[in-house]
Amino acid sequence: MASPDLHSQLTARFEQLTPKQKRLAQFLLDNLYVAAFESANELAARLEVSAATVVRFSQALGYAGYPELQAAVRAGLPKTLTAAERGERALAAASNGAAAQVRRVFDADIRAVTRARSSVDLAQLETICLALAEASRILVLGAGVCSGVAAHLDHGLRLVGLPSALVAAGGIPLAVGLANLDEQSVVIGFGVWRYVKSVVNAMVFAKQAGARCFALTDSPVSPLAQHAELALILPTEGVGHTLSMAGMLALANAIQVMIAHLRPQQTLRSLRNVDQVYQFGDILLSD
Known part of the structure; x- marks a missing residue:
């Protein structure tokens, strides 16, 4: 979330902005970490506007130029708050009851999925999926809040016949997982917020x-x-002390669907084989 001063500047002047500047304002509110480090040219290219539009947008908010606006964005970024600190701030700010907060959670997840859909580069996604489809070995890394979505992707990759393995903890399991990686291997790392050292070190x-x-x-x-x-x-x-993993989960699903599209026959064969094992082992409840 933007700092109170920056947020008030954006909301107070929003109606006076041009349509392109309004797009910039909305992006700024929703993507502070991106805006904090991208150049004016990069931000302009992302939103398909000119760099001059980015500069004029900054000036419309009262800054000398984009560097000054960017400095304000960085100053307002939350640092590495703990979950308890996030929770304390949310509880202190919440004055409209638990039901309203629950609705905000669903709204946050909807926004996360919508933003993920519009921001993901499909060419980059296809590059990743092609690499996964051709890999001799796949290692999926994710710990803490990312462990669930990492497990979901790993399960989906194995379901369509890819040689995936999940490592959600450090120590010996991670060491064994990292052993024998080579140029034909692919590693997918999940990490958000405060980041888990073992996952970062494993990527290195x-x-x-x-x-x-x-x-x-x-x-x-x-x-x-x-x-x-x-x-x-x-x-x-x-909302509160929680993070929304909805966008990341949707992307994990998108990866599985794209891989199935890239290798349809192998995917169908693997799915049929899995069904046969389910039936043989009497694993699932039958109709």
Whole structure:
């Protein structure tokens, strides 16, 4: 969320902005970490406006130029708040009851999925999916809040017949997972917010071993993004002490669907084989 001063500037002057400037304002409110580190040219290209429009937008908010606006954005960024600190702030600010807060959670997840759909570069997504489809070995890394979505992607990759393995903890399981990585291996790392050291260190090791490394993370300057060949940046702004993983989960589903499209026959064969094992083992409740 933008700092109170910046937020008030944007909302107070929103109606006076041009349509393109309004797009910039909305992006700024929704993607602070991106705006904090991208240049005016990069931001302009992302939103398909001119760099001059970005400068004029900054001036319309009362700043000398984009560098001054960017400095204000950075100054207002939350640092590494703990979950307890996030919760304390949310509880202190909440004055309209639990039901309203619950609705905000669903609204935050809807926004996260919508923003993920509009911001993900499909060409980059296809590059990642092609690498996964051709890999001799896949390692999916995700700990803490990312462990669930990492497990979901790993399960989906194995379901369609890809050689995936999940590592959600450090120590010996991670060491075994990292052993024997090579140029035909692909590593997918999940990481958001305060980032887990073991996942970041594993990405560093995997890159040195020659594996292709990709990240699903919340900032273009996150430690995972810095060590990845490609990083898909996803919004995770939640309510209270929580983060929204809805956009990341939707992207994990998109990866599975794109891989199925890239290798349809192999996918169908694997799905049929899985069904046969389910039936043989009497695993699922029957109709």
